[in-house]
Amino acid sequence: MTIPIVVLGEKNHGKSTLIGRLLYETSSLSKDRISGAKSAAKKIGKRFEWAHLLDSFQYEREHEMTLDTTRALVKLGKNLYEFIDVPGHRELIKNMLTGASEARFAILVIDIKEGIKPQTLRHLEIAEFLGIEKIIVAVNKIDAAGYSEDRFKKAAGNFSGILAGHGFRKKISIIPISAFSGNNIIKRTTRLGWFKGSTLAAAILKDFKAPKKNIVAPWQSKTSTARPVCIFIDAPKSGLILESATGAAPVRIAAGFQKVRCLQQVALILDKPLLLGNKFVIKQKGKIIGICRI
Numbered sequence: 435m436t437i438p439i440v441v442l443g444e445k446n447h448g449k450s451t452l453i454g455r456l457l458y459e460t461s462s463l464s465k466d467r468i469s470g471a472k473s474a475a476k477k478i479g480k481r482f483e484w485a486h487l488l489d490s491f492q493y494e495r496e497h498e499m500t501l502d503t504t505r506a507l508v509k510l511g512k513n514l515y516e517f518i519d520v521p522g523h524r525e526l527i528k529n530m531l532t533g534a535s536e537a538r539f540a541i542l543v544i545d546i547k548e549g550i551k552p553q554t555l556r557h558l559e560i561a562e563f564l565g566i567e568k569i570i571v572a573v574n575k576i577d578a579a580g581y582s583e584d585r586f587k588k589a590a591g592n593f594s595g596i597l598a599g600h601g602f603r604k605k606i607s608i609i610p611i612s613a614f615s616g617n618n619i620i621k622r623t624t625r626l627g628w629f630k631g632s633t634l635a636a637a638i639l640k641d642f643k644a645p646k647k648n649i650v651a652p653w654q655s656k657t658s659t660a661r662p663v664c665i666f667i668d669a670p671k672s673g674l675i676l677e678s679a680t681g682a683a684p685v686r687i688a689a690g691f692q693k694v695r696c697l698q699q700v701a702l703i704l705d706k707p708l709l710l711g712n713k714f715v716i717k718q719k720g721k722i723i724g725i726c727r728i
Contacts, residue, residue: 435644436507440518440566442557443543448574452543452613453506453517456635459620462508511639517541539642540566541634543613546579546589550596558600563665563697564725565713568641569597569606572634577612581625586610607637654728656707658683662714662726666694670716670723676704678714685716700726 441449456462506517518537540561544550561569571593579585590608597606610626611618611634618626619634632640674685683704690700716724 436514436516437539437642437644438516438518438537439539439541439638439642440537440561441541441543442554442561444545444548444551444553447543447545447548447554448572448613449543450519452541452572452574452611452619453508453519455613455616455619456508456517457506459616460508460510462506510635513639513643515638515642538565538567540569541572541638542569543572543574544589544593545575546573546585546610547575549589550593555596558597558602560665562600562602563663563727565727569602570634570637570641571597571606571608572613573608573610574613576610576626577615577617581610583628586629607631607641609634609637654709654711656709658704658707660702660704660710660728661699662702662710662728663697664700664716664724664726665697666691666716666724668694668718668723671718673718675717676702676708676710676714677717678708678711680709680711683708688716 441453443449506519508515508517544554573586573589576586593608594606609618609631610629613619617623618629622633670688670691674688676683676685683706685702686705687703688700690698692698710728713725713727715722716726
């Protein structure tokens, strides 16, 4: 079973670099793929970065930003994880939403020097709404902070307080890493000898296990009406389909929509009764345009 992990965080805090480094450290990419990424970077006059292992578009390499969700399969121990790299900048929040909709676990990458930014908080709000169960905070670029234990402890205390305000107090691990050098991702060097916690890979294996969850509450029965809280990335129009883990049904009426990218309660009437579960999606022309929770 593949376990999805969404990688959250602000632009330039190192999400793609981290996943690229994981792919390299675990030998999850062929030598030809790595050579191809290095050649592509050289052609456009850029120094090769680990993030280039994920870049699918020429525009991304030229502008060093992730335009769409990118999924990378990494094997750790006996488990296969799917890391979902999503955009960190506000303009592409819709890609983040669709990329994270199926994940139950998240890695939040934070640059130790820049700290938590407004977009980081926005990602946390969405993660909470989507039902993310556990978060590992990867405090990145510890090398740029001189591998300072004091700097890390100060940052970790600050991040922990903010995360607690989003309901993640008992669901987080905070780990110092350098995605660029690979320090404390699979192995730890003496530069981080003061840190007594797990490496990132060990924490993933410990905390991110295949979830055993009930998709339908014991009291729930089939219904053709619902008033869920939803977030939309496009305005719902005609031809809507509600899709849950237990089935799908056309949506006859969807009322109460206000605007995209905000939580709102809507009224839905389906063409047939359906077990909705605790979370479902709204599709339009085959694409997810909204995610709802009961």
